[in-house]
Every structure is written in C-alpha cells, then in structure tokens.
Amino acid sequence: MITALIVSKLSDKFRGKRKILYFTTQVSYIYIMNDKREQFLKIYADLPIGVRTEIILILDNQPLTWNSAYLEVLNSTPLSKEILEKLSKLEII
Secondary structure, eight states: OHHHHHHHHHTTTOOOHHHHHHHHHHHHHHHHHHHHHHHHHHHHHHSOTTGGGSEEEEETTEEEEHHHHHHHHHTTOHHHHHHHHHHHHTTOO
C-alpha cells in the first residue's frame, strides 16, 4: 500500500520502469524490516529483566542474548538484518 503511493508520486519523475520497480522493491523490503524491528522491540520491552540475559540465537557460532540482539537491532547494524530474519524464521517474532 505504501509502495503503490510512493511509486505513483514518482512516476512523473522516472520514466524507466526498471527504476520504479527497483525502488518499489527497496521500499517494500525496508517496510518489512521495520515491521520485524518494531515487533522485536515490542517483545523485548515486555520481557522480564532476568530473561534478557538468556541466549536466544546462535549466529556465526556466537551466542546472542536478548540484550546483545537488542543493541544490534536498536542501532540498525548490518547484523541486525540477519538477527531479525532468523528470529522471524524461528517464529520468535
């Protein structure tokens, strides 16, 4: 829905269909990632403080706790994309 609105406003500026489709894909991906990010932050906020130190994910042979995942997601690091994808795949978020 958001993607269609942005594309309709940009259609006058960009005549090439490939540019619009590429832009549409990027906006959709960012919207989905923000949705996962928001879901993660809501879940993290509801966790008891003692649970936040528990390991939730092993990524690249490194254990990640809720606290370390929170810092990555909050700062929107490149690693946060992987964390959100894995947590979504495991149906934790």
